[in-house]
Amino acid sequence: MAKGKILVVDDEEHILELIRYNLDAAGYDVIEASDGDDAVKNAINEVPDLILLDLMLPGKDGYDVCRDLRSNGKTKAVPIIMLTAKSEEIDKILGLELGADDYITKPFSVRELMARVKAVLRRYTKSDESSEKFVFGDIEADFENHSVICAGEKIELTLKEFELLEVLVKNRGKILTREMLLDKIWGYEYIGESRTVDVHIRYLRKKVEKDDKNPKFIETIRGVGYRFNP
Numbered sequence: 001m002a003k004g005k006i007l008v009v010d011d012e013e014h015i016l017e018l019i020r021y022n023l024d025a026a027g028y029d030v031i032e033a034s035d036g037d038d039a040v041k042n043a044i045n046e047v048p049d050l051i052l053l054d055l056m057l058p059g060k061d062g063y064d065v066c067r068d069l070r071s072n073g074k075t076k077a078v079p080i081i082m083l084t085a086k087s088e089e090i091d092k093i094l095g096l097e098l099g100a101d102d103y104i105t106k107p108f109s110v111r112e113l114m115a116r117v118k119a120v121l122r123r124y125t126k127s128d129e130s131s132e133k134f135v136f137g138d139i140e141a142d143f144e145n146h147s148v149i150c151a152g153e154k155i156e157l158t159l160k161e162f163e164l165l166e167v168l169v170k171n172r173g174k175i176l177t178r179e180m181l182l183d184k185i186w187g188y189e190y191i192g193e194s195r196t197v198d199v200h201i202r203y204l205r206k207k208v209e210k211d212d213k214n215p216k217f218i219e220t221i222r223g224v225g226y227r228f229n230p
Contacts, residue, residue: 004049004121005029009039009065010083011057015106019052022110023117036060040068043075050121052113055084055095063098070099070158077146079120079159083108096199101160102186119186120159134169136217136230139208141169148208160185161204164197168218168228177225201226 003026008019011034023030031046033039036059043051051069055062062082069075082095082103095103102116134141138151143166148155157165163185168176176184178197201220205212219227 003027005031005046006117007031007033007039007043007046007048007051009033009036009052009057009062010054011035012054015054015083018110019113022114026114028117034058036062036065039065040072043069043078044072047074048078050117051078051080052117053080053082053100055082063094066095066098066100076156077159081116081120093195093199096196097203099158101158116186134230136169137210139217141165150208155207157204157207160200161207164200164204165208168226169230172228172230175221175224175227179225181225197226 006023006028008016008023008030009032010016010019013034016032016034020030020032031042031048033042034057036057039051039053039057040060053062053065057065060068062084066080066082069078069080079101080099082100083106084095084103085106101120104113104116133143139155140149142148146162148157148162148165164181167181167184181197201218202212205215205218209215209217217229219229221227
C-alpha cells in the first residue's frame with residue numbers, strides 16, 4: 001500500500017526521473033507534470049497528499065501554479081514544497097507568501113529531499129490527528145478537524161500557518177524562539193533563515209488578528225521569537 005500520493009512538477013526529465021525513482025522506492029504513489037498547466041490540472045484531478053513544484057516551468061511558472069492551487073477549493077490545503085535553482089531570499093519569501101510550505105534549492109541531495117517530504121507528510125498527519133479545540137476572541141481553532149473559524153466563518157489557512165497556530169496555542173504563555181518553531185513545525189534541522197518563521201507569522205496575523213499591525217494574541221518578543229497570549 002502506497003504511503004501517499006505525490007505530484008512532482010518539473011520540466012527537466014532527469015530531475016523527474018531521479019525524484020520518481022526515489023519516491024517509488026520509498027513506497028509513494030507518484031504523479032508527474034512537466035509544465036504549469038498540467039500541474040494545475042493533475043493536482044485538481046488527483047488531489048495529491050503533497051506537491052513538489054519547480055519554479056521555472058514553461059507556460060505558467062511555479063508561482064502562478066501555487067497561486068492557482070491555493071485559490072482552488074480542492075487543492076488549497078495540499079502542502080507544497082517548491083524546487084528552485086534560485087537562491088536569493090526574495091524568491092524564497094515570495095514562494096512562502098503565495099502559500100508554499102517549504103522550499104528546496106537545486107542542486108539538492110536525495111537524502112535532504114526525502115527528509116523534507118517525510119517531515120511535511122508527518123506534520124500534516126499529526127495535525128489531522130490532534131483532538132484539542134481552543135477558543136480565543138472570536139476565533140475557534142478545531143485541531144481535530146483542521147479548521148479555524150472566526151465569527152462563524154471559516155478562515156483559510158495554509159498547512160504551515162495552521163501548524164504554527166497550533167504550536168503557539170498549545171504552548172500559550174511560553175516564549176518560543178524562531179529556532180524552536182522551525183524545528184517543531186518543519187520537523188528537521190532546517191537549513192534556512194529564521195525569516196521563514198517571520199513570513200508565516202505575518203500572514204497568520206492577517207488572518208486571526210483584528211489588527212495585524214497591533215496584534216493581541218501573537219506577540220513578538222523582540223530579538224527572541226514569539227508568544228501566544230490567550
